[in-house]
Every structure is written in C-alpha cells, then in structure tokens.
Amino acid sequence: MTTSTPPLREAARAVLLDPDDHVLLLRYDESGGFWATPGGSLEPGEDDTTATLRELHEELGIDKQAVELGVQLAERSKDHLVGGHQVRQVEKYFLARISATAVDPTHATQPDNIREYRWWTVNDLRCTNETVYPAGLADLVARVRDGRIPQHPVVLD
Template sequence: MEDDIRRAARVLVVDDDARVLLLRVRESDPPRAYWLTPGGGLDPGETAAGAAARELAEETGLRVPAAALGAPVHRETIRYRGAGRDVVQDQEFFVLRTTAFAVDTRADPGGLGAAERRTVDGHRWWTRAALADTAETVYPAVLPDLLDRVLAESAC
C-alpha cells in the first residue's frame, strides 16, 4: 500500500520569556502521549502560512493574520501512522513572537475538531531547559535546537 502524502504547517509560538507553547496529545491506539506545536494539515488551495494561522486559531484561540508569521524557519518530512494509514507529512514551521496568553480550545469559529477534542488534553509553555531535560516525547525532535536558532535570530 502507498503512503498518504500530507502537507502541514506548524507554529512555534514563543512568548516574551522565550518559552514555546506546546499541546499535549494522548492517543489510545497504540497508547502514547506526546507534545507538539500547534498546527496541522493544509486545506485544498490553502497556503502554508494560511493553514498555520487557521490551525493556531483553532487550537489555541489566538488569531493572527498569515502575514504575521513571515517565512518558514524550518522544514521537515516525517512519517507516521494515523487512522490506520501510513502518512508522509511535509511540514513547514513558522514563528510567532507574542506575549503569553490563555489558551482557549473552544474559541469560535472553529476550535478543536472532534478528533482533536478526543486527543488534545493539555498545553504548556516550555522553557528551553525544560525541553532539554524532559523524558516526555516532544515533536519535532529538533525543537530545542530550533528554538535556540529562532531566539538567536530574533536577538539580532
């Protein structure tokens, strides 16, 4: 069977204290938990920045124009199994610098979809040190180094 190909866009939401916002996902088949950046798949005809802004609003309640995200800062291709299918996901990461805010997964319009409501069960602002020290699974795996790079570039 061939892999499904999916394009996705994700956002590194970084607050004034250099913490990055991650969502906790718990899946039952197979049982596992992990943390990841807000984001998701592109809708037909949607740009990566447009998808990143839409997903950010749906998953956190924070609304920003796609232009506020600038150019992607990282790209990667991952493989995973989802809904009984093997998926190859090409994803782009954008950065949004903002003040910390209260995450609202029920924001209208949108909010978390039915599948996300079953699996997303928390969020947390992570420091670089916490990312480096955690035994929990965090995606992308390169997030600590990516955060270092993003913070160094914004300091210039």
Template sequence: MTGWELTTLVVVLSLVVVIGVWFVGTANRLDRLHVRTDAAWAALDAALARRAVVARAVSGVVDHDLGDRLRVVAERAERAARADRETAENELTRVLAEVDRPALALALAAELIDAEHRMVIARRVHGDAVRDTLTQRRRRVVRWFKLAGTAPEPGYLEIAEPTLDEFPRPRPSARVILLDDQDRVLLFHGHDPDRAEDKFWFTAGGGVEPGEDLRTAAARELFEETGVKLEPDVLEGPLWRRRVAFSFEGRNYDGEEWFFLARLPEDAKIDTVGFTDLEARTIGEHRWWSTTDLKATGETVYPVQLAELLPTATTWDGTLRAVR
C-alpha cells in the same frame, strides 16, 4: 349512444391516457438516465485526463527508464479513442504502480493520489449510471416500443482501480512555534485515539486545506487551536521542514511539516474552545516550555530536535532547515 357504449368508451380513453402518460414518463426517465450517464462519462473523462497530466509530471522526476515508459503510456491514454481507452488506462495504472510514492516531493505525491482517488470515484459513479440506464433499456416494453429512441446504448469502462490503501496518504501541514515573552514555546500533549498510552508533545498546527498556502494554513490552525488571531504575513518563516512517516487512527501518512515562528501578543490568552471533536478527545493539556525544560524532559516531543533548535529560532537567518 347507449350507456354501456359510453362507459366502454370512457374506460378505453382512460386506459389510453394512462398508458400514454406511462409511455411518456418512461421515455422521460430514460432521457434523464442518458443525460446522467453522459454527465458521468464527462466527469470520468476529465478525471482520467487529470491523472494522465499528473503522470506526465511524475515522469520527469523518476528514473530515466521508468520516466520514459510513464510518459509514453500517459500520452497514449490521453490520445486513445473510446474503443482503446480501457487498454490504455489499464497500462497507465500498471506503470504508475511502479512509482515509489514516498520518494516523490510531497506536493506531487499528494496530487497523484488525489487524481487517482477522483478517478476511482468518477469510475464508480459512471458505472452506477450505466447500470441503471441499461436496466431500464432492457425492459421488454422499452425494447418493443423503442422508448429509448435513437440514443446509443452506454457501456462500462472496465479499468482496474489502483490499490490506493497500499500507499501512505500524503499530508502537508503547517505548524507554529508560538513563543511567549520569556521565549518559551507552547506545546500540546496528545495521543493517537487508537493508542492512548503513546503520548507526546507537539506544536500548534495542522493539515493544509486544498488550495491553501502554508502561511495561511499556519495562521488558521493557530487560531483554531489557541484562539490567537494573527495575520499570515506576521508569521516568520518557514524556518524548518520536517518529513515524517506516521500513523493516526489506523491510517498511514507521509507527512511534511513546515514550521513558522510567531510571538504571543501581550493581551492574548490561550483558548482551546476551537478544538475539533477529535482534538478535544485526544489532547489533554498544554503548557509553555523553556529550552531548559525541553532538554531535561524524558517525555516524547516533536520535532525531536526542538530543544536544540529553539534557541536559534529567534535569530533566524532566512535559511530553511531540514529537521527531525
């Protein structure tokens, strides 16, 4: 074999190896894309199923006509075959839009909106996965050499996304009436970051984390905001419940506040080092308020009835009371 023939053979073999490696790499990438698409569909299917379950729960607390229609379309969406899924899910979205969200119990409203948020995210992830897979499959060389193998071509699920921004976001929160040895209550003075001129006084506490019970949330928030460490079972209550619509940082909320009672331990001091960046920017001071102080002040205090309710907090009879 001459040198020229040997060189030609080496070049040809090198090209075969390079092309073979490219084919294998492309086929593997397609396989990974199909796996990604399958996983995205499984997540979307689970999110849609959860929404249907929550929708059936909602159907039991709304008016009879709407409840019947909602239950029917939710069950239809759960049973729908893949080919009929778009129609069934779009009908469920349409009927859910008729539900008066603020009229629902806060926990159920929060569950519904969370299910819808997760559905929207899962749909977008699935759409991205389908797009990337189809882009790769439609390349000429992939089609000519059938590098996709026998894997079926994935398809989009064209369902309408609910307009979630139209609804106030549910926000359950746990708050603490922290009293000192003179029965004075600790209040913080803060403001909305978008409206610094609107200042108000409020109790320690904050939002309940997913999966967290109210009592645990109240103890956690108390420690984060005051440095006072109490076991959840030390808290008394909840004494009061307050339902309030409010806005913060430009977003509307449907809030439900649950108030617990606690005593400041003798050796404890208020320490706000645990404030988040947002709290540090929006809370200017804190102080102890007596009932006399509350009745005399012209400043805004939440809850509005605190001056009236504070004297009875220490003799709580076990009845949960709705307050403003």
C-alpha cells in the same frame, strides 16, 4: 518487489514563542503520550500561512490578528498513520510570536485530542524525559532566542 510511497499530507506548524522565548506545546495521549507544536494539515487550496493561522485558532482560540507570523524555520518529513491510513507527512515549521494572554483555548473550535498546553523554556525541552516533537526543537528555539534565525529551513528528524 516494489514498495509504494504513502500519499503526501502537507502540514504547517507554528513554533509559537512568547516575549520571553518560551515555546508553546500541546500534549496528546496517542502513541504513549507526546508534546508537539500547534498545527496541522493543509486544506485543499490553502497556503502555509493561512493553514498555520487557521490551526492556531482551531486548536488554541488564537485570533489571527494576535499572531506575528514569521519565516519558515524548519521542515520535517515522516511516514505515519493518520486515521488508520499510512501517509508521508511533510511539515513546515513557521516562527510565530504572540503574547501568552492571546492564547484562549475556551475559544478553540477544533481542539482535537489536546489534553493540555504548556509554555516551555529551552532548558525544559533539554531536560524533559517526555516525548517532544519534533526532535531538535530545543536547538531550533535556542537559535531563535539567540538571534540566529536560519536563512534556510533546517531539516529536522
């Protein structure tokens, strides 16, 4: 018996940090509710940088000139349903720096099913009972906060 690999869906996500190293997460109600970093799938012909900046504007109304986009920090691969179809999503996580005042959801063009957004500290991430994606985000943000930016993308669960 053979099993087929789901179609690939490439995504770019931002580990969006303010000057105090708080990370911005978005809350969704699907699958029992969870928090996740902003971002989404690449459009045909789009590169990771363009997709990340587009997603930040669509989801949070962030002007691309307000974002300092940095290195790729991590990568994660996960099979899950999108629009009722099984896909293998490969997500790349990029460091992004921004002032908290540059986030303006009233200018978001595609807020999808975002219920709220919140700035989290590393301690908040480590102490929460809520579901946060990706797993390992607290350690990743702590590394960046401590000046230990990975030389190669970390593989997350």
